[in-house]
Amino acid sequence: MEQLSHDYSFQPEPRRDGILESASKRVRMIFSVMASPNRIDILRILNSKGPLTYSELKSLAGFKSKKESGKFAYHLRKLLRQSLVALNKAERRYTITNLGKLVLSLARQIEERSIIESGKMYVRTSGHSIEEFNSHKIVQSLVREANMPLEQAHKITEEVENKVYKFQSAYLTSSLIRETVNSVLTEHGHEEYRNKLARLGLPSADIFEMLNDIDKARNGIDSIMTKAAQSILSEHLIIGTLSKDIADLHLAGEINISNSGIWGLVPDTLFLNIHEIAKTGIDLKGKFLNVSRIPPINNINDLTTALPLLISLLSRESSTEVVLDGIVPLLSQMADSAGIAPLLTRALMESSIAPTYSFNSLLGLPITTLNLDIDDQPNSKLINAILDSYNNYINFTSVPRIGLSLRFGGKESLTLYSDRIASIIRTGGLVSLIRSGSRSLNGVHKSINSTPYSGAIATLQSLSINLPRLAYQSNKDETYFRARLALMIKPALSAMSARKKALMDLVRKGMLSTLASSTPFTQLGTSNIVINLTGAKESVRDILGYDINNGGMEVLQKVLKTSVDVAMDQGRQIGEDSVGIAMIFDDSSRRFARLDSDKYGKISHGKELVSQDEDKLHTMVDKCNSVDKLLNGGLAVNLDLNDLHSDIEVKNAIMAASDLQSFRPIITHMVCSNCGKRSSRDSNGGCIYCTSTYLISHSI
């Protein structure tokens, strides 16, 4: 013990003394540097702007005139000498050092401390400024944003003020104050006011997650921007725009609102005739700044310019699909249409960069469908050229955004093109075949009333009713089920009618710039409302317990007929005369199944699939057509061709199903997340090109 203390007391420590002395001298020097607000300013600027040249820094720090040059040089020299700022000699730029950052943060803490002690509080606003806390601004928001009576607003504000003063050292932001106001409002039961004041957005963690998940961001930054914007707009729709009962029906899963982020912004399906647009083009009159006009289309060259513009602009103004009619008549008028194939291929490729607003599936929506009348015999060469261009386009993209809808009156014309059609479908093309009228790829009718309409039409269809839920709640009583369905149609229709009015208002304001500028829409355009029934067949078969081959079909028809009648009747009462009922595919079936499987056991909300089994096919075609006849809004029928392995088999299956009023031959393709190719699984379950097992299937 003695020995030890002896050792210690006689241990010489000259080096350590020296360090301490120079360190405390350094602290004194640094504090003297901090004594000048100019120098703190310089540090702050370098910290926020990054490396700067001498003159940039000088001007940002406010030493503008020549007279002040000496003063600035003096301050900068002090900072350099204390190593708070460093000069990168090669780049001739000044940067803040780690020590400088430490000093700056210390200065900030001292500043905050003194603000608190002085009783003043500062707020960081969303407008990127720091302002002294001012309770009057809370009163203002309560009155202006929430329409609260002034006296009440003062009372609430007082309470908020008391809370805010207790926060002390909190990093006070305007969003924190808003949260506090909202919590006080909720405590007092003022939910309505709170909803009006709510700040909409995403939790930070969700944004970090989006930035880290490349697999969900299929189109890179584009999809992150869209998702972020949509989450705000979707929340705005649910808590800000929809009536409470509709919002609750959606949240409870009685109905489903698809594409909620853009529900209140754009219609769902647009039907336009490109032949009509071609006459005058579209003059956007400054409503869309980056494109002033789409030129009239007089020759192939015009078309290759106009088509990508048109698809890109219209895709911004629909959630699901843009259907373009009249492409064959337009091309047939052109003298130079013989050389169309390579140019059209190029135009289709350029069109596929159109914006995507929906992420329900890998395939970004909206898609654009070209509607071709293949009965047009004199133009068969032209139709073949279009089909070839489309096939080339499909080879260029893994996930096509453009589809073909082929209208044929009789089997003869379908036979003419069946080889090409089979090859397109096997390659991965999106094709639907229709017997008459104009329809979207998803089976939505252009005209709800049987008379074909020549003008442009915007269809609103993104609202689906959960039929299996209704069937369960009807105690398997078919009459009661239909009565409940009729009751559900009323609020669904009024929500859609309100949506329609809001959308037409946006068109009038020029917010939907292309629609607002296109004469086929503004002069002859109209809009349809379509309510979608999800899981109708499953309800009748699995829940109400009817055999589709034995009485079940009649029940289904009765259900559909009731729906159509009720919708038309209710529509008339609220001044909507184009109201239809449809059975189409959207994201509702997946959501309903997820919600209801917990409550009612496993519920299938399967897609309406037609098998290519010849024996079954005939009765199925009859059934589908009888349902199709009833559904004035549309019916989607998929012909599943996944088991077929040659063009010939696919061709035969399409011909066999061609008595259907409309159908989509479907072969599900996968896209490999590793090599990016449209692919399928090999015998080991991996990508046929690169063996990666990360394959994502896509379909609409």
Ligand SMILES: [Zn+2]
């Ligand atoms: Zn691969």
